Amino acid sequence: MRKLSTVSLCVLLTAALAVTAEEAKKPLSPPASAAATIGGKHVTIDYSAPSKRGRAIMGGLVPYGKVWRTGANSATSLKTDGDLSIGSLHVPAGSYTLYTIPGEKEWTLIVNKQTGQWGTEYNEAQDLGRVKMAVKPVKGTVETFVVGLKPAGAKDGWLTLTWENTEASVALAAH
Numbered sequence: 001m002r003k004l005s006t007v008s009l010c011v012l013l014t015a016a017l018a019v020t021a022e023e024a025k026k027p028l029s030p031p032a033s034a035a036a037t038i039g040g041k042h043v044t045i046d047y048s049a050p051s052k053r054g055r056a057i058m059g060g061l062v063p064y065g066k067v068w069r070t071g072a073n074s075a076t077s078l079k080t081d082g083d084l085s086i087g088s089l090h091v092p093a094g095s096y097t098l099y100t101i102p103g104e105k106e107w108t109l110i111v112n113k114q115t116g117q118w119g120t121e122y123n124e125a126q127d128l129g130r131v132k133m134a135v136k137p138v139k140g141t142v143e144t145f146v147v148g149l150k151p152a153g154a155k156d157g158w159l160t161l162t163w164e165n166t167e168a169s170v171a172l173a174a175h
Contacts, residue, residue, distance in 0.1 A: 028053075029072035034147045039155030039174025041082030045098065047071035048119075050163075051144045057164040062102055067110070069119030070100045070161065071145060077115060083175040086111060086159065087131030090175075096128060100161065100168070107133040107161070107168040133161070133168040141165060 050072040099110040114126040148160035
């Protein structure tokens with residue numbers, strides 16, 4: 001009986017350690033992506049999705065008036081297989097990095113030509129351009145940062161960034 005108890009205890013401890021190790025492997029800001037076809041052009045945004053976890057986000061963890069990596073970990077990437085307009089900015093087919101400058105009433109979206117870097121390695125000299133994003137409050141609290149791409153008509157769509165109690169958006173158009 002004692003041997004059976006010892007074996008059972010070992011099995012339980014092994015299972016508990018396996019669960020703990022599995023939870024430790026899960027990143028706090030897991031990889032995520034948004035994809036849509038806008039006017040026949042495939043657009044994909046890959047990012048890491050941080051969570052609020054009880055923190056003050058807008059104006060706190062994400063300060064107003066400073067360049068933000070627009071997610072977590074590696075830089076947020078934009079890939080498009082056709083030319084787009086993001087707001088008033090012409091974006092040729094290709095790969096880019098997205099940064100933002102959040103504000104209380106307006107955000108600035110930065111499309112940067114440098115790719116593959118860590119999210120905090122921003123080089124302004126590599127900017128393709130910048131456009132303004134509209135900001136509005138959202139009902140409730142959005143726990144995990146979400147990038148959205150939504151078609152809106154034959155050649156149009158929207159890029160949205162939503163977290164905590166804020167949504168920033170800008171129009172997209174395919175050429």
